[in-house]
Amino acid sequence: MIDNKLIEKYNKALPRYTSYPPATSFHSEFSSDDYIKSVKASNNQGTKNISLYLHIPFCPRLCLYCGCTTLITRKEEMIKSYLEALKKEIVMLSQWIDLSRPVTQIHWGGGTPNALSAEQIGEIMDLISSIFKIEKNCEIAIECNPAHLTLSYLDSLFDMGFNRISLGIQDFNQKVLEAAHRDTSKLPIEELSSYIRNHSAGVNYDFIYGLPHQSPASFSETIKQALALKPDRIVTFSYAHVPWVKPHQSLLEKEGLPGAEEKMAMFKSAYDLITKSGEYDAIGLDHFSRKDDSLSIALRSGKLHRNFQGYCTRETTGQVYAFGMSAISQLYNSYAQNDKNIENYIRMINSGKPATVKGYCISEDEMIIKEVIERLMCNNKLLWSELAEQFETSVGRIKAVCGYSPEKMQQYIDDGLLIMDDNSLNITGPGRFTIRNIVAELDPKLNSGGKQFSKSI
Ligand SMILES: C[S@@+](CC[C@H](N)C(=O)[O-])C[C@H]1O[C@@H](n2cnc3c(N)ncnc32)[C@H](O)[C@@H]1O
């Protein structure tokens, strides 16, 4: 574990590094024509596997902590036109993708995808199956708000092939949910979970710490309840308070947000409870998976990956082709993001072009930095010689590209957060808490854009 003095020292505003370069580097010179070129090129670069991401922005009610790209609406007309555009986008993109490539992952994210009717989801799944080659073991996942989830709805999802259901529980404490304007689960989480498990699907739980009325003791209670239900995966998100981007979050300040120390204590106690249960491995900083889960197996063999949708294994990870407003595609050496405005998104798709508004072409040097950061964030270690082999270059060049110097890393060694020799970096147990700080030292482009980020811890 890490002590409070170190928390204070390292709690800085830094990128989350869910991608490299971070999404804050994307720029508008990257056009829809660039995206088309990237998609065509992606057929002959990197992995053949395809991941499809579908963004459903709609939510019936706004949770005050929400940092996602959402639209609070129940307007059927708007939802219908959006889904029509989504279908058009899938058909449009498919003309540039080599359709003999296998789809190994389909992820429905949001917003609240389960705010759509089962028929609406079914129409899109049918379209996808009619176009793409879906691998037999394809992971088909959906993020669900349990406030809108019924057993018959789950039955429809299983019939469509969904095999991983994420439940956004956030906290079992009613007072915390109420202050955040979050509706409670329609059915007991226990009932939903056993129903999902009885249908051979994986069940994930999402929690957030750092909200009003949460304390280390209350959050521990929530985690204990979760452990008793034995989900396959647990995520404990650190609440990202960014009211300059999401003004509705400032309403939570009136309720009183826990301070950094208290927040860290919540994380620590949750981390201890989950890892000391002996049933879960910590995946990165805040994800946990049961020891027999594919993520744990990938962690042990150093083959864990990460994309905007979370952690994944080498088997399921593909290049990500993303559909819907604000959705981010992650191809071999480029990122492309769609317009965040629903009207613009629909208009652009209806005009017969991708709705790309910004993106990024990753340079050769940045591909190296990306790999360094991903290895450390996923597998907590790296061997410089392995990277040199992968990129067919020297260790010296790899180190130079990411601005590595032993002096910069010394403070982390002195603080017991990092163990290092000429050929390796190993993040210690306490070092996982400062992983964003450590990888930021290997990001020479950081601070060049004057952007604001959430705190690292
Ligand atoms: C896009 S939501 C999708 C699930 C669904 N909308 C729900 O809320 O249950 C995915 C997860 O992001 C997390 N999240 C949302 N806003 C956040 C924030 N400001 N900071 C950290 N995590 C956040 C929540 O835990 C949520 O379950």
Ligand code: SF4
């Ligand atoms: S349901 Fe999920 S996506 Fe929608 S507002 Fe709440 S946290 Fe955000």
